[in-house]
Amino acid sequence: MFSKGTKRKFSDSDEETSDENLVGARVASSYSLQRQSLLDMSLIKLQLCHMLVEPNLCRSVLIANTVRQIQEEMTHDGSWHMVAEAFCSAGQSPSERLVATEVLCRSREQDAEPKLFSVISYEGCREEEVVADETLCSVSVSDTVSNVCLTGRMGQCWEKSELRGVERDEEVLEDSSLGSGEDDELDTEDEASTESPKTIGQVFGTFEIKNSSPGPDSALEELFSDVDTSYYDLDTMLTGIQSAPKMGPYDLLDSLAPSHSSPSIVSTPNCRSDLNELDHIMEIIVGS
Amino acid sequence: MGEDSESPKINHSFLRDYVTEADVISTVEFNQTGDLLATGDKGGRVVIFHRETESKIESEELGESGEYNVYSTFQSHEPDFDYLKSLEIEEKINKIRWLPQQNAAHFLLSTNDKTIKLWKVSERDKRPEGYNLKDEEGRIKDISTVTSLQVPVLKPTDLMVEVRPRRIFANGHTYHVNSISVNSDGETYLSADDLRINMWHLDITDRSFNIVDIKPANMEDLTEVITAAEFHPQHCHLFVYSSSKGTLRLCDMRESALCDKHSKIFEEPEDPGNRSFFSEIISSVSDVKFSHSGRYLLTRDYLTVKVWDLNMEKGPVETYQVHEYLRGKLCSLYENDCIFDKFECVWNSTDSVIMTGAYNSFFRMFDRETGRGVTLEAWRESSKPRAVLRTRRVYTGGRRRRGDVGVDSLDFSKKILHMAWHPAENIIAIAATNNLYIFQDRVNAENQ
Numbered sequence: 256m257f258s259k260g261t262k263r264k265f266s267d268s269d270e271e272t273s274d275e276n277l278v279g280a281r282v283a284s285s286y287s288l289q290r291q292s293l294l295d296m297s298l299i300k301l302q303l304c305h306m307l308v309e310p311n312l313c314r315s316v317l318i319a320n321t322v323r324q325i326q327e328e329m330t331h332d333g334s335w336h337m338v339a340e341a342f343c344s345a346g347q348s349p350s351e352r353l354v355a356t357e358v359l360c361r362s363r364e365q366d367a368e369p370k371l372f373s374v375i376s377y378e379g380c381r382e383e384e385v386v387a388d389e390t391l392c393s394v395s396v397s398d399t400v401s402n403v404c405l406t407g408r409m410g411q412c413w414e415k416s417e418l419r420g421v422e423r424d425e426e427v428l429e430d431s432s433l434g435s436g437e438d439d440e441l442d443t444e445d446e447a448s449t450e451s452p453k454t455i456g457q458v459f460g461t462f463e464i465k466n467s468s469p470g471p472d473s474a475l476e477e478l479f480s481d482v483d484t485s486y487y488d489l490d491t492m493l494t495g496i497q498s499a500p501k502m503g504p505y506d507l508l509d510s511l512a513p514s515h516s517s518p519s520i521v522s523t524p525n526c527r528s529d530l531n532e533l534d535h536i537m538e539i540i541v542g543s
Numbered sequence: 544m545g546e547d548s549e550s551p552k553i554n555h556s557f558l559r560d561y562v563t564e565a566d567v568i569s570t571v572e573f574n575q576t577g578d579l580l581a582t583g584d585k586g587g588r589v590v591i592f593h594r595e596t597e598s599k600i601e602s603e604e605l606g607e608s609g610e611y612n613v614y615s616t617f618q619s620h621e622p623d624f625d626y627l628k629s630l631e632i633e634e635k636i637n638k639i640r641w642l643p644q645q646n647a648a649h650f651l652l653s654t655n656d657k658t659i660k661l662w663k664v665s666e667r668d669k670r671p672e673g674y675n676l677k678d679e680e681g682r683i684k685d686i687s688t689v690t691s692l693q694v695p696v697l698k699p700t701d702l703m704v705e706v707r708p709r710r711i712f713a714n715g716h717t718y719h720v721n722s723i724s725v726n727s728d729g730e731t732y733l734s735a736d737d738l739r740i741n742m743w744h745l746d747i748t749d750r751s752f753n754i755v756d757i758k759p760a761n762m763e764d765l766t767e768v769i770t771a772a773e774f775h776p777q778h779c780h781l782f783v784y785s786s787s788k789g790t791l792r793l794c795d796m797r798e799s800a801l802c803d804k805h806s807k808i809f810e811e812p813e814d815p816g817n818r819s820f821f822s823e824i825i826s827s828v829s830d831v832k833f834s835h836s837g838r839y840l841l842t843r844d845y846l847t848v849k850v851w852d853l854n855m856e857k858g859p860v861e862t863y864q865v866h867e868y869l870r871g872k873l874c875s876l877y878e879n880d881c882i883f884d885k886f887e888c889v890w891n892s893t894d895s896v897i898m899t900g901a902y903n904s905f906f907r908m909f910d911r912e913t914g915r916g917v918t919l920e921a922w923r924e925s926s927k928p929r930a931v932l933r934t935r936r937v938y939t940g941g942r943r944r945r946g947d948v949g950v951d952s953l954d955f956s957k958k959i960l961h962m963a964w965h966p967a968e969n970i971i972a973i974a975a976t977n978n979l980y981i982f983q984d985r986v987n988a989e990n991q
Contacts, residue, residue, distance in 0.1 A: 289874075290820070293877075309632075309656075311883070313737060313787050314883045316765060316766060317787055317883070320823055320824075321824065324820055324823070325820060
């Protein structure tokens with residue numbers, strides 16, 4: 256599953272570190288592969304469990320807890336950042352994504368109501384039945400990307416690297432590394448375990464959208480600045496959701512897939528092109 | 544869904560499934576005497592079966608108990624749409640609970656994801672005849688033709704069963720209602736959704752009292768949901784609720800108005816040897832039932848049924864493996880979502896036998912005294928009416944006997960999720976997709 260060559264191509268980061276990581280990855284045991292497969296499967300399940308009827312909250316919570324557990328373990332292993340690298344898109348700078356987050360958060364600020372857990376699509380964002388991507392929002396406003404790096408916590412970095420891959424995806428599950436320069440910190444930081452639970456919680460997509468207030472993680476909001484916020488207008492949601500497929504998840508899935516297949520540049524998603532992405536996603540699921 | 548005559552290869556199987564999907568039984572429940580059996584289905588309908596009293600059946604001479612025949616059918620819930628959220632509300636009946644009978648009429652509560660309804664089921668087998676001003680068809684008579692007065696009398700007619708909604712308890716739940724339970728006080732009942740439990744008075748529909756709320760202030764902290772809840776059969780102040788993390792919480796309503804803080808918490812420490820990524824999912828409790836005595840709790844998680852003593856919180860007193868052979872297949876079951884199936888569990892009338900469902904139309908019964916379990920099958924093809932059910936076995940190693948089913952041959956689409964046990968006799972009702980099976984204990988019947 257892990258295509259090491261693909262990773263190498265993707266990696267913008269410090270060459271030395273990448274090499275070391277990749278060498279380590281080469282000895283990925285079947286356990287890691289299975290774990291990765293389970294993670295992919297879980298993410299897909301979370302993204303697709305929301306159709307016309309409200310999602311089954313119990314199932315969503317259980318799947319989300321499973322993902323969290325995998326992520327914790329992978330963070331301990333130190334293998335999470337490799338997955339994060341897979342999310343790095345060559346064509347996109349971190350700051351673009353950071354901005355997207357902020358805009359995303361702002362558009363939802365008016366809703367003070369806590370959102371329910373609905374991991375997949377943003378259309379979940381109806382009153383309590385919606386999950387807002389915590390990572391997208393809670394990380395709120397930070398002025399520079401570098402602020403994110405400076406936190407130095409593994410979990411934090413994991414969170415950010417996830418965010419990168421997620422983009423407009425409400426799924427909080429991704430970790431995205433912020434690309435170059437941070438891998439050193441990611442590598443050196445090993446005691447993320449204490450931080451992990453908290454950041455996992457933050458990352459986790461069930462969360463309320465907080466007001467974007469400046470904080471140490473705020474830079475992450477900028478990650479998603481390029482999100483087409485019109486998608487989140489109430490009208491769009493109420494009318495467009497039913498027909499338009501979910502957005503965001505496909506980015507994640509595209510990001511997941513490339514480590515298995517050909518690398519795909521994650522371009523700035525256009526909410527309106529979701530139909531194509533829906534076909535793509537169905538192909539993956541159906542396996543045709 | 545148009546049919547194209549030029550493309551005969553169109554796969555219509557999903558159509559067939561769609562047609563019968565509404566008939567899938569989603570809940571089964573006997574009333575307190577066992578004379579009535581109610582089933583709810585995905586199409587929002589409730590079918591009530593009535594047990595023929597023995598005096599009406601000649602076959603009673605053969606030692607057989609009365610049979611259950613359809614008594615009434617009605618549409619309980621309709622498909623609904625939440626306009627605010629642009630989401631459909633399924634009409635599937637999640638639970639039915641009978642109220643204790645107080646007069647000639649029967650009452651039951653039925654619920655879908657959002658709304659609970661109280662239905663009155665009453666019989667009418669007489670009608671007044673002999674009106675002076677109306678003729679038999681109800682037309683007004685010409686007064687000039689009336690020459691004498693008569694007193695209307697009640698004449699027997701064919702039995703008519705009337706079902707009317709008496710109360711509609713709406714807007715009490717934001718999340719999906721998974722349980723309802725009538726209190727022993729006969730006046731209140733609880734309804735539980737994923738995050739909250741409300742207590743209602745049967746006569747008051749415009750408000751309910753929230754007694755449990757586990758919704759975290761920050762939704763990001765949500766890791767556990769309520770999966771089932773039930774009132775204690777005798778103590779009107781006690782109720783229990785189970786969670787997706789495998790814990791049971793016993794709450795005493797006398798302690799505080801909001802019972803977020805449990806009186807007792809029952810959980811079994813995790814077995815480190817069996818730990819996997821699926822440990823939490825398979826520990827999620829899908830059903831919880833008090834024993835008739837009120838002393839024990841029965842819980843069902845994905846692979847086991849457990850009996851808990853209310854006096855001992857640190858672990859179950861009995862654990863029975865329902866289908867341990869699935870433990871090695873958890874990943875596939877996770878992939879096809881079977882791992883999220885919610886099986887119910889039931890006690891027999893004397894709390895000596897417990898029963899739960901499994902896959903491949905199998906269901907399992909465990910004798911608590913001997914600790915032995917037996918596998919039975921609810922499948923028309925393999926049993927004739929009045930034939931004795933033969934036990935089945937899933938082959939898991941060792942000597943393979945004829946009739947054993949291999950683990951890989953199990954049909955995971957045939958799941959026995961819902962079932963009920965007669966409150967006094969050994970009669971069980973098993974829901975298998977859209978079929979209802981009623982089995983009776985032959986031995987006991989002969990002795991009656």
